[in-house]
Amino acid sequence: MELWYKEPASYWEEALPLGNGRLGAMVWSGAKQEKISLNEDSLWSGYPQNHDIPGAREYYRQARRLAMEKKYEEAQALLEQNVLGEFTQSYLPLGELTLDMVHPEGEIQNYRRLLDLGKALSRLQYSAGKVNYVREMFVSAPDQVMVMRISADRPGMVSLKAGFSCQLRAEVSTEENRMILDGIAPSQVDPSYVDSPDPVIYEEAPEKKGMLFCAVLAIEPVGGEVKRLPEGLEVSNADSVTLFLAARTSFNGPFRHPFLEGKPYKEPCFRELLAAQKSGYDRLLERHVKEYQQYFNRVCLDLGPGREDLPIPQRLADWEKDVDPGRYALLFQYGRYLLISSSRPGTQPANLQGIWNQHMRAPWSSNYTININTEMNYWGAETVNLPEMHEPLMDLINNLRVSGGKTAEIHYNARGFVSHHNSDIWCLSTPVGNRGKGTAVYAFWPLSAGWLSAHVYDHYLFSGDLDFLRQTGYPIIRDAARFFLDVLVENEDGKLIFAPSTSPENQFIYHGKPCAVSQTTTMTMAIIRETLGNAAACCRLLGTDQEFLAEMEAALERLPEYRIGSRGELLEWNEELEENEPTHRHSSHLYPLYPGRQISVEKTPELAEACRRTLELRGDESTGWALAWRVALWAHLHNGEKAYSILKKQLRPVDGSDPMNYRQGGGCYPNMFGAHPPFQIDSNFGSCAGIAEMLMQSTENEIALLPALPxxxxxxxxxxxxxxxxxxxxxxxxxxxxxxxxxxxxxxxxxxxxxxxxxxxxxxxxxxxxxxxxxxxxx
Incomplete structure (x- = not known):
């Protein structure tokens, strides 16, 4: 269970990730210069703001009427002009720690760097001159620090200069053997896809200032000496050096201002560093490995011999050949490793890049994209025996109940709560898009609260924990269901639908032009059916809210059935419409097959066959996360060979030297991060879930063994x-x-x-x- 390489990282997508759920590091492992790209999961731009649009409910009612009259273009224009608000804030890089190494003369030889998934440990070894060097590094959850030890097999041969750099407004200072990075985040960072003359804004008014942050590095040599420099610290002639790093922000929850009401952030860093230094490297490592392995070692997967003798780039180069089944076990366990490393109880949930981001304006703001990507991050959490790592998502959903409750009332005149396709650390619940023409295709999608509530119900199903359901799960599911009950409207067939509606990020041709808004969609109604069904099940389990239960049962009886089109496919919209992009990356209308459980080969064979035909028409080529979804969909059609043929594409090498090239196609980078492209971590998590679904599937009462084994x-x-x-x-x-x-x-x-x-x-x-x-x- 190692990712190993013969060369250092030359760009970020070759560096190796470490994390403790909150503090993230990308380790480059250059022999002459070590570079560590740092992240802290609560370091975002902005502060709590209300983006609800007064009067939006009236425009929503008008758009609903237009959609019911099949005036789809008019409905879309009305929504885009009147109900789409501000974009989310951005997840930000903390900074970079650089270590310029001083070596004896001679070539660098015997170079090998690796990430040990079994210990969550990075290791570099090489020789310079006649001296052998080793660097080990980990990020500890029990001690909340990043730790690195640099050692040589000859005394007095470790010398280096340490420095911090940061893209945000920050200052670097030194005191004794410590180096301190102290800064403030921007008040506003526009998404990378928005053409803005001033995309990064720092406000001076206290009520508009962003969050404060710091990182503190302590250096502890054995032998030698530490010297303070204007730009950092210098270590000379040590036998070995241990570095300890702590980082914190003033983030104090999504509804408290991080500047005016922020948490203390410097003092905890110094406390954590002092405690870590007192414990020492060996004890810290022992605690780290023991704590990490209690999660990682729960699941073992052996799919046959692998080419562990080859570095990862060579193993990926043979992605089309069936010569290295061990790669898929590695991909599976890497997904589990990344979830443990980016999502822990008490942390923020894994975002679009987990916790690892190098960009000031990251792709799609590295936010919570909740029309699939955030959910995909957690598809496998329960099955692959990491239920604790699911908890941060529950916390986000609970907070969205607060902001989304206001949005439901202001935008829809509805009870319960709603969220749309994007959110951030401030729990944005309004539709984004900023009144942009053509933005409804992604921005107007009020279904995510329902999808997210399915994760809550699954958390109960896997655990059987009625206390969790009663105290946390049911209130979320109930409020998601209440919203849907309030917005359902009767169509011309007497059925209840949610109108107007979109199918995430896809369009159809209407009157000769692309259009996104229709009466309703298959995914919309699948999520509503699932949410009402889950809420009804909760009422029965808990013996509560019988009038509400009767209301949901009556509504469930009136929801429309899924429809099959003229080509034998499952229809995506409420009527058969020409697809604008037949091979679109989203497979939204297949939601009831997976991750939903409303369609199955055994119980609804005709609909399952329509899903199969839909996948054929969609094609096998797509972006990274979309490939992962198709692996799981084929697995639920019990077609292991097809699932495997697409799984292979997840290991297709993508050139990371141009990571923002969206047209390269899905696969993975040299560090096995999923390539959308660019990097999105959802395909790592989705692949892990897909492999699990190939080996075992479950419902409340059934377990399927080897349903899609290739x-x-x-x-x-x-x-x-x-x-x-x-x-x-x-x-x-x-x-x-x-x-x-x-x-x-x-x-x-x-x-x-x-x-x-x-x-x-x-x-x-x-x-x-x-x-x-x-x-x-x-x-």
């Missing part, structure tokens, strides 16, 4: 996967056939469930502490 990955084992049925699963398989499955119950109460394998079914009864073993002969 021939090329036909021999191996997986253990530690979790199910919605309250069971953990281990499976051994050989040449595409089940050898042995072990199911262990995790719930106190005895439950019956159905285990499925190749169309055959077996009933089992399990509770906590019980296990059952099954072989192919048992089916």
């Amino acid at each position: 021939r090329a990955l036909g021999t191996g084992m997986v253990s530690g996967l979790r199910t919605r049925a309250g069971v953990t699963v281990a499976v051994n398989f050989r040449e595409g056939r089940l050898e042995k499955a072990e199911l262990k119950g995790t719930r106190p109460k005895e439950r019956e469930m159905t285990v499925c394998y190749k169309g055959r079914k077996k009933k089992v009864i399990l509770k906590e502490g019980m296990s059952v073993s099954l072989t192919e002969a048992d089916f």
Whole structure:
């Protein structure tokens, strides 16, 4: 479980990521100059602001009437001119730490750098002259510091100069053996795709100032001496050097001003550094590895021998060949590693780039894109046994209930809460777009609260935790459902729909021109059906809100059925319309197949066949995250060979020297970060989830073993996967056939469930502490 290389990173997408959920580092590992790109997950531009548009509800009603009359262009123009507000704020880079190394004369030889996924540790080794050097680095969750040790096999041979640089307004100072970066974030950063004469703004009025931040580096040599320089610190002739770094911001929650009501941020850094220095490198490393492995070691995946003797670029170069099945186990575990490293209880949720961003104006602001990308980050969290890493998303959703409750009332005259396609650390819930023509295709999409609430319900299903459901889950799901109940309107067939509606980022041809707004869409109604169904299930489980339950049951009876088009495909909009881009990256209308569970091969074969036809028409080429979605969709159609053929494309090398080239096609960069392109971490998480879905799928009462196992990955084992049925699963398989499955119950109460394998079914009864073993002969 290593990513290793023979050369240092020459650009950011070759550097290797470390993180503790909050503090992130990209390690470049140059022998002569170490560069570490730093991030802190709460460092964003801006401050809490209200972007709700007074009077928007009236324009929404007018647009609904126009859509019901099929005046789609007029409805779209009305929405774009009157209800689309400000863009989100931007996730920002903290800065860069550089270490200029002094070596004895001689060539750099025996160079090797790696990221050890099993220990969440980066390591560099090389020789200069006749001296062998080693650098080890990790970011500790238990001690909340970044730690690096630089050592040589000869005394007095470690010398370096350390410096900070920062793209934000900041100053660098030194005191004793410490270097301090102290700064302030901008009040406003416009998205990179907005042509703005002044895209980065620092306000002077206190009520408009951005958040404060600092990073503090402490250097502790063994032997040698530390000298303060105007621009940093210098270490001379040490036997070894340990560096400790802490970083914090004044962020104090999404609804408190970070300048006027901010948290203390300097004092915690100094406290954390002092505690870390007192513990020392070995103890810190021991604590870090032990804490990390309690999560990482829960799941083991072996898909056969890999070419671990080759560096990653060479392993990726053979992406089309079935010669290295170990690559897919590495891709799977890398997704788990990245989730542990970018999303921990108490941190911010993983954003569009996890926690790793080098740009002042990152692609799509590195925000929370909640029309799929944020959700995809967490698709696998429960199944791959990382439920704790799901918690930051629950916190974001809970906060969106507050801002989204106001938006629901002002924009839609509705109860509950709503959010649209973008959010940020300030929990923006309004539609963005800033009244731009053509922006409704992505900006007018009031469905994300429903999709996000499905994550909350899944968190309950996997855990069986009724206290969580009662206290946290149900209030979120209830309020998402209330919004939908209030906006449903009767169509000409007497069915209840949400109008007007869009299918994320896709358009159809109407009156000879591209148009995005229709009466309703398949995805819209799928999310509403799922949300109402989940809320109704909560009412029954908790024995509460019976009138509300009756209202939802009545509405569910009146929702329209999914429709199949003339080509045998599942229709994307409420009527058959010509697609503007037939191979569009979004597969939004296949939501009820996955991540939803309304369509399945077994229970709705006709609709499943329509989904299959839709995927054929969409094609197999797309951006990174869209490929990941198609892997999972084919897996849910039980087509392992097709899922695998698309999974292979996730390892297709993409040139990171031009990472902003959107036209390169999906794949991955040399550090195995997912290439949209540019870098988006959702395809890493989506690929991890897709591989899990190929090996095991679950509902509340059923577990499917090896539903989409391809021939090329036909021999191996997986253990530690979790199910919605309250069971953990281990499976051994050989040449595409089940050898042995072990199911262990995790719930106190005895439950019956159905285990499925190749169309055959077996009933089992399990509770906590019980296990059952099954072989192919048992089916």
